[in-house]
Amino acid sequence: MRFPLPLKFFLFAALVAVVPLALVGENLVRIARDELKSAVNEDLTGVAAQVRSEFDSMYQGRWLAPLMVIRSGVDNPDLDVAQKVSLLTQGMEQLEGVVALQLSVEGSDIPMVVSDQTFGEALAAEGLDPVTTLAASPELIANIKGTGQFGRPLISQIRETGDWVATLALPMESKIAGRELTLAARINLGALRRTVSRHPFNQRGEITIVDHAGRTALVDDPEVMNQRAIVASAMPLIVAGARADALQTYRRPDGTDMLGAYAFPEWFPWAVITELSEESAYAVIAEMMRRIVMVGALGFAAASAAALIFSKGLTGPILKIGRVADAIGEGDYSARVDRVKSRDEIGDLAARVNTMAGQLSERMELMKFVSHETVSAIQARDGAGIKRGGERREVTMLFSDIRGYTAFSETVTPEEVIEVLNRYFEIQSAIVVRHGGDIDKFVGDELMAMFVGEDKEDRAVRCGVEIKEALAESFGAQTGRELAVGIGIASGAVVIGAMGARERMDYTVLGSTVNLAARLCSKAGPWEVLVDRATTDLVDEGVALDARPAVDLKGYADPVPVYRASFSEEETLAV
Structure with a gap:
């Protein structure tokens, strides 16, 4: 009997009551904040009005009226x-x-x-x-x-x-x-001064008396407070003699979010400013949030403990599949998901991953037998299948051929021939890839590579010279046999595309440039790199190009100018 994966997730989600609690908590906090803000606003304006009234009453009742009586007596x-x-x-x-x-x-x-x-x-x-x-x-x-x-x-x-x-x-x-x-x-x-300093509001907020210039009054050391937004708002009203009370939200220069109100005494050129930080004003909400988080944490812990029973059977296979996917991503196509017996979607997924790994292994092995251009052409079709035909492109072709190969192959066993060829091709392939080239194919003892894109001529020539130097160093004096390499390089237009029968095609390059590079390779002597005129014009400094006598090539009516390429002395030292 199948136990569907969605049902497992449903059972797990049913145990987790944190989301509903969070939604309810958010609504409660929002409502409480609105109510509390209204109460705080009334408190701020009430305290400012109270201090203002006490100032006016004290001045008028305690001093002005008695002094007027004294004046009448005098x-x-x-x-x-x-x-x-x-x-x-x-x-x-x-x-x-x-x-x-x-x-x-x-x-x-x-x-x-x-x-x-x-x-x-x-x-x-x-x-x-x-x-x-x-x-x-x-x-x-x-x-x-x-x-x-x-x-x-x-x-x-x-x-x-x-x-x-x-x-x-x-x-x-x-x-x-x-x-x-x-x-x-x-x-x-x-x-x-005592009325302000002893007011109960100072235990949770601030009462400040300021004059028209924003200076604090009734304090030992007055300071200018006009950088506070609420003080800046009150200053022009003091100058204008306005007596409109107001409420304001703002941020202090130190980044503290504040709520404030101000009122203006009738008999003094001041503003009574009451301020309360939002942190203090909404302390009740912070405590509410703390309790909600605490309850949510307890609920989450309980849900997690219950979900652990289900997750063991649920996540184990998923983790195995994940490890196999990582191994495949790192190139290990032999990895398989084993010991997964779940009769649900996870079991199906494990089987599909194993099938995918086998198919990828086969495809990666097949990719070793085709060029990068072939793979790119297939990928560009996005699964639609490649069609026969070609396109014209500007490339630089490089041919490399082993000298003395025929005599060598007749004197040693086939196994030794394959071993030596593989060593030759391994060194050459690494150098071609390093210079941004693409190996089109191996034909017997011959390597055919193509260079496209910016600086293709320079990269191809440097690649050919480096192949010559590397093979000479590795095989020139160690094999005991007369094996050398000759290289031909030519640049120009070619046709690239799929050619052959519908059921068996080859993705390759054709054209006179390919033929010219192949014939230059056949004309090159041991440890010699021959380059055509079109290529030499675009080779950068560091490569020496010596003009050679023009050579007769099959298919060409006139002798073809050729150049022998080698590294200059400075470039050789750098290499």
Whole structure:
């Protein structure tokens, strides 16, 4: 009874539940990501709006409104100077964060300043004069008046202490000697700084305060952050005085993917930026993915263990077939698939591979008896069968013939004749192949080779000279017999194709060029390479071509010019 291979794969796939789990997990992750992104966006915008509201509420409720009350008291005409100074002192003590109050008289360079003692001592410890540092200069008061910024804070940082302070100026109705009075306050913004640094959001994200130039505020060491996309987006809105909150996704210069939002306080020229990395924002999804992978891994392990029972009988024969295919690919056509008894498609495949290996072995043996041109012609037909006929091509033909062969063959046994011929042809064949030639056939003691393509003339001549040199070195003084080689080379047009009967053809070359090369070979003396005129014109440097007396050849009315080829001295040394 056959057990079909598809059924085996079906049983194996049924045990593997990883794919359905992966599909379900992917959908769950996508849905969770969408929901989580919405929640994260609300969180970012909510935190930015909350910090903005706290800034505005703190400024307006803690500082601006009480200072306006103090201004009204100082404006009271029923109070004398001492009472007004007392009001300033008591008011500063009651207002958290106010470190200096002063009355400035228009046109006077000497303001009346009341400062916080503790803050003043901190400034003195850094080598600063508290009065000079905390006093609002007449120029600053004039600038505030000229720009209509009464009630609006002007922000600056005391570099030596790192404190951020705001200068607030309010105009007064009362006058001294007809001169206008201005109430100015210096406010320590440490409360705003603590609001940012202590916010719970900092445990998973970042809250950054930036000004119109992209510089960070309320920090010890301000730095320019305009390389961040969200900061660059907020900067023009600060300058324009816009108050539209926004949400943005972007990538930091270091490659971190971020989610961010910003909001703008009403009373400060800043943007409150909240940022959260996508890695932190989607940490829940990462944990979900980890659990899905863990469950998938357990399922895969269970499926693999179960599939092992089936795979042993399934993969064993396949591996054997694979090893045989590799051996055939490496040229071992004797390899066979054995001990495969599967009564299914695998068993059929093993039998077919064995049949294929036998047929390939036969074909490879047959290929040794035909030329490469014959094989190429058969392959070009793509299985349609080769037809009789030929085509005209430009080639260079080389004929090589052993001198003294007839006398030699009559004095030794046939076995020794075959052995010597094979040694001769082995050396010649290797040289022909190395120079890109194709051996058309062996006829008795004669070798016939063809060269086509670029530099065919040069390659053929070099091949002939190298054959002469190699055979002279290997056989000239070792055989004890008078065996030499003569070589003829000619170039021109030939006809290449299949010729003969329908059931028995030969793929060869014909034409006057073939005849000329064969006759030059017969005219060549022992260890001599004769070349026709058409070939010598295209031979490169390194080969010496000596003109010989023209020779009479059968079929030619006039003597044919010939040249004897040999390596120059430099080329001989290189070889």
